[in-house]
Amino acid sequence: xxxDPKQIxxxxxxxxxxxxTFAAVDDDARPKFYCLDMFPYPxxxxxHVGHPEGYTASDILSxxxxxxxxxxxxxxxxxxxxxxxxxxAISTGTHPSITxxxxxxxxxxxxxxxxxxxxxxxxxxxxxxxxxxxxxxxxTQLYKKGLAxxxxxxxxxxxxxxxxxxxxxVIDGLSERGGHPVVRKPMRQWMLKITEYADxxxxxxxxxxxxxxxxxxxxxxxxRSFGAEVDxxxxxxDKPITVFTTRPDxxxxxxxxxxxxxxPLVSEITTPAQADAVASYVNQAxxxxxxxxxxxxxxxxxxxxxxxxxxxxxxxxxxxxxxxYVLSTYGTGAIMAVxxxxxxxxxxxxxxxxxxxxxxxGGDVTVEAYTGDGALVNSGMISGLAVPEAKAKITAWLEGExxxxxxxxxxxxxxxxxxxxxxxxxxxxxxxxxxxxxxxDEAELPVTLPEVEAYKPxxxxxxxxxxxxxxxxxxxxxxxxxxxxxNTMPQWAGSCWxxxxxxxxxxxxxxxxxxxxxxxxxxxLYIGGAEHAVLHLLYAxxxxxxxxxxxxVHTKEPFKRLVNQGxxxxxxxxxxAKSRGNVxxxxxxxxxxxxxxxxxxxxxMGPLEAVKPWQTKGVDGVRxxxxxxxxxxxxxxxxxxxxxxxxxxxxxxxxxxxxxxxVGEDIEALRLNTAIAAMMELVNLLTxxxxxxxxxxEPFAQLIAPFAPHFGEEVWSRLGHDATISHVPWPRYEExxxxxxxxxxAVQVNGKLRGQVELAADVDEATALAAAKADPNVARxxxxxxxRREIFVPKRMINLVVS
RNA sequence: GCGAGGGUGGCGGAAUUUGGUAGACGCACUGGAUUUAGGUUCCAGCGGUUUCGACCGUGGGGGUUCGAGUCCCCCCCCUCGUACCA
Numbered sequence: 001x002x003x004d005p006k007q008i009x010x011x012x013x014x015x016x017x018x019x020x021t022f023a024a025v026d027d028d029a030r031p032k033f034y035c036l037d038m039f040p041y042p043x044x045x046x047x048h049v050g051h052p053e054g055y056t057a058s059d060i061l062s063x064x065x066x067x068x069x070x071x072x073x074x075x076x077x078x079x080x081x082x083x084x085x086x087x088x089a090i091s092t093g094t095h096p097s098i099t100x101x102x103x104x105x106x107x108x109x110x111x112x113x114x115x116x117x118x119x120x121x122x123x124x125x126x127x128x129x130x131x132x133x134x135x136x137x138x139x140t141q142l143y144k145k146g147l148a149x150x151x152x153x154x155x156x157x158x159x160x161x162x163x164x165x166x167x168x169x170v171i172d173g174l175s176e177r178g179g180h181p182v183v184r185k186p187m188r189q190w191m192l193k194i195t196e197y198a199d200x201x202x203x204x205x206x207x208x209x210x211x212x213x214x215x216x217x218x219x220x221x222x223x224r225s226f227g228a229e230v231d232x233x234x235x236x237x238d239k240p241i242t243v244f245t246t247r248p249d250x251x252x253x254x255x256x257x258x259x260x261x262x263x264p265l266v267s268e269i270t271t272p273a274q275a276d277a278v279a280s281y282v283n284q285a286x287x288x289x290x291x292x293x294x295x296x297x298x299x300x301x302x303x304x305x306x307x308x309x310x311x312x313x314x315x316x317x318x319x320x321x322x323x324x325y326v327l328s329t330y331g332t333g334a335i336m337a338v339x340x341x342x343x344x345x346x347x348x349x350x351x352x353x354x355x356x357x358x359x360x361x362g363g364d365v366t367v368e369a370y371t372g373d374g375a376l377v378n379s380g381m382i383s384g385l386a387v388p389e390a391k392a393k394i395t396a397w398l399e400g401e402x403x404x405x406x407x408x409x410x411x412x413x414x415x416x417x418x419x420x421x422x423x424x425x426x427x428x429x430x431x432x433x434x435x436x437x438x439x440x441d442e443a444e445l446p447v448t449l450p451e452v453e454a455y456k457p458x459x460x461x462x463x464x465x466x467x468x469x470x471x472x473x474x475x476x477x478x479x480x481x482x483x484x485x486x487n488t489m490p491q492w493a494g495s496c497w498x499x500x501x502x503x504x505x506x507x508x509x510x511x512x513x514x515x516x517x518x519x520x521x522x523x524x525l526y527i528g529g530a531e532h533a534v535l536h537l538l539y540a541x542x543x544x545x546x547x548x549x550x551x552x553v554h555t556k557e558p559f560k561r562l563v564n565q566g567x568x569x570x571x572x573x574x575x576x577a578k579s580r581g582n583v584x585x586x587x588x589x590x591x592x593x594x595x596x597x598x599x600x601x602x603x604x605m606g607p608l609e610a611v612k613p614w615q616t617k618g619v620d621g622v623r624x625x626x627x628x629x630x631x632x633x634x635x636x637x638x639x640x641x642x643x644x645x646x647x648x649x650x651x652x653x654x655x656x657x658x659x660x661x662x663v664g665e666d667i668e669a670l671r672l673n674t675a676i677a678a679m680m681e682l683v684n685l686l687t688x689x690x691x692x693x694x695x696x697x698e699p700f701a702q703l704i705a706p707f708a709p710h711f712g713e714e715v716w717s718r719l720g721h722d723a724t725i726s727h728v729p730w731p732r733y734e735e736x737x738x739x740x741x742x743x744x745x746a747v748q749v750n751g752k753l754r755g756q757v758e759l760a761a762d763v764d765e766a767t768a769l770a771a772a773k774a775d776p777n778v779a780r781x782x783x784x785x786x787x788r789r790e791i792f793v794p795k796r797m798i799n800l801v802v803s
Numbered sequence: 804g805c806g807a808g809g810g811u812g813g814c815g816g817a818a819u820u821u822g823g824u825a826g827a828c829g830c831a832c833u834g835g836a837u838u839u840a841g842g843u844u845c846c847a848g849c850g851g852u853u854u855c856g857a858c859c860g861u862g863g864g865g866g867u868u869c870g871a872g873u874c875c876c877c878c879c880c881c882u883c884g885u886a887c888c889a
Contacts, residue, residue: 213807213884220806223888245889258889300887330888337889343804344887411888530883604829606816609808611882615815620842621829631844674817677828684828687845746824751870753824780856791869796823801869 001639003630005594008714013115015713021726022066022117024073026504026516033070034520035062036499036559038528038536039077039124041491042103043084047110048576049584049602049614054527054565056599057608057670059116061525063706064667066117067730073520074117075502077124078104082491083161083177086423089455096423096455100127110586114595115709117726122505126494127423131501133446134511135493136428138543140439141550143429147193148417150437155416157185162457163420164189184286187461190418190427190487194542198222198410200556201541209561211609214533221534223411228395230336230404232257232309235317237269241309244331244409247341248398249390251313252379253359254336255349257320258302260328261285269320271306278303278322285324300325300348311336312403313380313394323348331409340365360387415539417490422455422464424488430474432482447484462486495536496543499523499558511552522555530564537562563670566611568602573613584614596708597623603672603707625680626711629704632686633697633715641718648693653737655685656696660733663703672707679704694719699731746797747772749781757798765792772798 016022035058040051062074078100085096085103104125111118124131142148155164160180170182194201202222205215227246234241241257259266261282270278281303302323309320325344326335339349339356346369349356356365359379363370373387381397382390398404418427426447428440440447450471452464466472466486474482497511503520504512537559544558569575570582577583589598600622606612635642648656659682666675682700691697698719705712705725716725740761745768747755755775759768769790772778778800785802792798 211807216807217884220885225888227889243889247889325887325889327888335889342889344889347887409888533884604815610816612815615830617830618815625829627844673815674828677817680828744824748824748870751868756824789869791823793823793870797870799823799869 001634002636003627003634003711005590005596005626005710009113009115009590009595009710012710012713013112015724016115016117016726017112017120019724020119020121021724022062022072022074022119023121024075024119025071026519028071028519030069030071032073032520032524033062033065034073034499034523034525035065036074036502036523036526037076038526038532039079039495039498040107041079041082041084042100042107044088044099044103045578046103046106047586049586049589049598050529050565050568050576051111052114052586052598053568053602053608054529055111055114055116056602057563057565057672058525058527059599059709060603060667060672060706061670062117063709063726064664064730066726067702067706067728069729072117073122073502074119075122075124075505076111076116076118076120077122077498077502078107078126079491079495079498080104080125080127081424081494083421083423086421086455089423093455095451097127100125113590114586114599117709122502124498124501124505126425126498129446129448130508132425132494134501135425135489135497136440136445136447137442137511138497138547139425139489139493140428140442140445141552142192142543142546143439145546145550147196147546149191149193150188151191151414152186153189153191153416154184154186155189156182157187157461158182162461164416164418164461185461189416190485192415192417192542194415194539195410195412197542197545198224198412199408200545201412201538204541204545204556208557208559210559211562211564214530214537214562214564217533218538221412221538223409225409225411227407227409228391228398228404229332229407230312230398232312232336234269234320235308235310236271237265237307239265239268241265241320241334242332243334243336244407245336245338247338247391248394248404249376249379249382249385249387250338250341250359251311251336251394252376252382253338253340253357254311254318255339255355255357256318256337257309258326258335258337258348259305259320259322260326260333261322261324262328263322263333265334266305266322269305269307274304274306278305281322300344300351302348302352304352312398312401319354321348321352329413330411339369341369341371343369343371345369415542417493418487419490420457420461420463420486421488422449422452424490425493426465426488427485429485430476430482431485432476432480434480438476438482463488492536492539496540497547499526499540500547500553514552517552518554521553522557523559524561526559526562527565528562529567533564564609566607566609568605569611569613571614571616576614584616589616589619593619593623594626594710596711597626600626600676600707604676606673608670608672622676625676625683626708628687629679629683629711630715632683632691633701634718641715641720642692643694643697643719644692646693648691648696649689652685652689652691652693652696654740655682656699657733657737660699660703660731661738664730664733667706676707679707701725702728702731743795745772747775747778748797748799749778750801751799754778754781761795768792768798769800772800 037055037058062072066072080100085099088099089096156170158165158175158180161175165175175182202224205218225246228248229242229244231240231242302321305320305322307320308317311318337345339345340358341360358365359377360374361377362372362374376382376385376390382393395406428445428447430438432438450468452468455464458466463486472484476482500512504516547553548556572582574580597619601619604622659678662678663675701712701715712725742758743761745757745759746753747757755778757771757775759771787802789801
């Protein structure tokens with residue numbers, strides 16, 4: 001009987017499911033291992049081959065850890081709120097929950113067809129009321145802690161989607177979903193104070209075993225910078241302009257100031273002569289989208305307000321301008337401009353003929369701003385100092401004079417947390433008629449989504465929920481009337497804490513039981529796409545830290561180790577896309593080659609983290625490997641297992657032990673491509689050797705089982721075992737049995753390979769050198785030359801240096 | 804611009820941790836055997852040049868070393884992220 005995945009794969013999938021083979025045990029003495037995949041958004045398109053890449057890697061590690069005695073938590077669920085289901089509802093009238101259910105069922109079917117070892121009893125779905133009840137509960141905790149507030153903020157309003165988008169969902173001025181234009185519009189929004197955690201989100205990155213690139217991107221996003229706040233008095237108005245600068249050392253070079261057009265002082269300080277020009281500039285800036293403001297950045301624009309400020313270090317009067325190159329949302333919305341040492345200021349000063357003064361030696365400020373280190377010049381008390389010392393000294397001086405202080409600033413802004421959509425978590429908030437904002441009592445949660453007639457956004461900025469008066473209007477226990485919050489939460493909300501719900505998914509009393517959290521957390525390995533490097537991971541870390549502060553979780557950070565799987569490109573080397581016609585559907589590959597072949601192929605393509613192109617021929621290759629491996633275990637004519645109790649050869653024993661060592665090390669490091677290569681080499685040897693020895697075949701079945709689990713189970717049972725292979729202890733290798741008695745030494749003459757000699761592994765130097773010189777080709781190259789030096793590298797090579 | 808990662812056969816990739824026979828493993832290809840047949844299996848070959856002794860070869864150039872894909876310096880190219888953050 002030939003290897004036939006169509007027969008064996010469904011059989012074992014059914015076995016695992018009915019026997020709950022992969023159930024994670026909550027109360028257990030074994031060490032735990034929490035292996036998490038980023039849960040998918042169940043789209044209508046179904047799974048693409050990119051999904052199983054990360055899932056297979058985490059599955060291999062999960063199965064390996066189980067075999068090594070760990071109690072493994074390996075769950076899967078659905079991030080199912082979100083725009084596509086709602087868009088579909090708008091166009092077809094189908095309730096998003098129906099679409100969602102259909103897509104989830106399809107995703108689950110596809111994922112199960114790949115034989116992943118998930119504990120399906122822990123499946124979660126962010127759109128279940130039993131789940132989002134606790135998402136709402138976490139929101140109430142945030143609110144009570146003062147971390148959620150309503151603000152009238154200029155937001156990214158997308159007229160086409162009829163909603164507001166987060167900065168992150170806007171790419172080059174267009175909506176991430178759909179690519180529609182986005183404009184700025186002030187609106188009443190829920191915000192989360194992630195900025196309050198900026199410092200810890202930055203600092204705690206240090207202790208995480210995450211890719212450096214991801215940590216770096218988070219650091220950039222948080223954008224912590226150290227500097228000083230400095231007060232500049234105004235000549236005409238009795239109010240200071242406070243600026244933030246990272247270069248207080250260049251204060252003597254500040255030759256003008258710039259306010260953002262939205263800065264509150266603009267109207268106060270503008271002189272009558274300049275009023276018209278300023279007003280028209282401010283108006284213009286307000287109308288521009290963020291895109292336009294940055295697009296036109298190449299050419300700096302601005303207007304003089306007519307006002308002057310006084311440079312606190314030297315008492316000089318400097319003009320105050322407004323310009324949209326200064327952002328109202330960063331720092332204090334005002335800067336001191338040092339054109340000699342800041343390129344943006346230099347460009348502005350050059351355009352508007354403002355003076356440029358050199359205060360740090362080392363460049364030529366008539367050509368460009370000099371931002372490097374150097375000795376301070378023209379700078380009074382700090383002249384002669386280097387930049388770091390000058391910063392420290394001037395900051396201390398400012399503090400002493402009461403003119404400023406050291407300060408830290410962040411690029412990170414508060415998180416815009418509301419959406420004007422139907423298909424999201426309702427806020428547990430009621431606005432009383434007198435304006436008071438009330439939390440829905442925790443016992444009343446969840447606030448469930450009502451049925452609606454139409455899903456279309458009202459277009460006024462309110463969600464479709466606003467149209468359901470019987471849902472919106474409530475009477476409070478004290479008799480007051482109130483309106484429910486009609487915004488819903490963004491898709492990030494549900495994914496911010498799902499890893500905690502897996503720990504205790506059926507708990508109706510609490511989001512999770514504390515003792516279970518203490519056992520299972522933190523996540524030991526988190527695998528997912530690099531597209532979540534900043535947002536999802538930053539938001540989840542933020543919530544986790546809040547929950548930590550409230551005592552609901554016991555670790556500062558949720559995800560100990562993070563790995564990003566690389567994207568799988570189409571066969572043409574392009575990103576897979578329906579429009580290019582290069583999308584590969586896992587269902588088709590399973591149909592043709594089997595799930596084990598697909599798993600194996602995706603791992604064999606290259607390093608997990610790398611971006612790599614799909615080649616269906618390559619699946620053919622690993623399928624041939626499985627065919628060959630099958631014939632190692634089974635006589636494919638008779639279907640009988642070809643196993644006996646004969647003693648294997650030393651060579652085969654050595655090969656097995658080396659393979660056990662290599663596969664184990666490679667799985668731990670997630671070098672799954674080379675682990676598979678090692679098993680291919682073993683199969684090539686076993687095929688040649690025709691080994692039937694049980695002492696070889698059984699450990700080999702265990703090695704391959706995490707990669708090709710259906711295959712592993714099938715040959716294991718054919719070897720005569722009744723129980724699943726999944727909990728059989730991982731085979732051990734003996735170091736002594738990994739050592740070859742004889743090794744091939746390379747012999748070089750002057751660094752060039754001239755021969756090879758077979759020598760005992762523990763050969764002494766003299767014997768090795770003699771053998772090397774005896775090699776005919778080596779001897780030929782030594783002839784007539786003087787031997788200058790002999791280099792002997794044990795177990796590797798010999799180099800003879802002659803002249 | 805800035806930041807991160809990367810350039811190795813016809814292709815995907817090994818070896819980069821620790822400087823030590825570059826090209827493991829697989830695909831594609833070539834030849835042979837078995838077979839009624841093969842999108843089967845098995846065996847062999849497979850970086851380039853070659854006077855068959857050797858020479859050249861890991862993006863390019865230099866350096867360190869007995870020895871460099873690996874370490875150091877300069878340059879080129881590609882991918883991803885980011886974009887006036889004071």
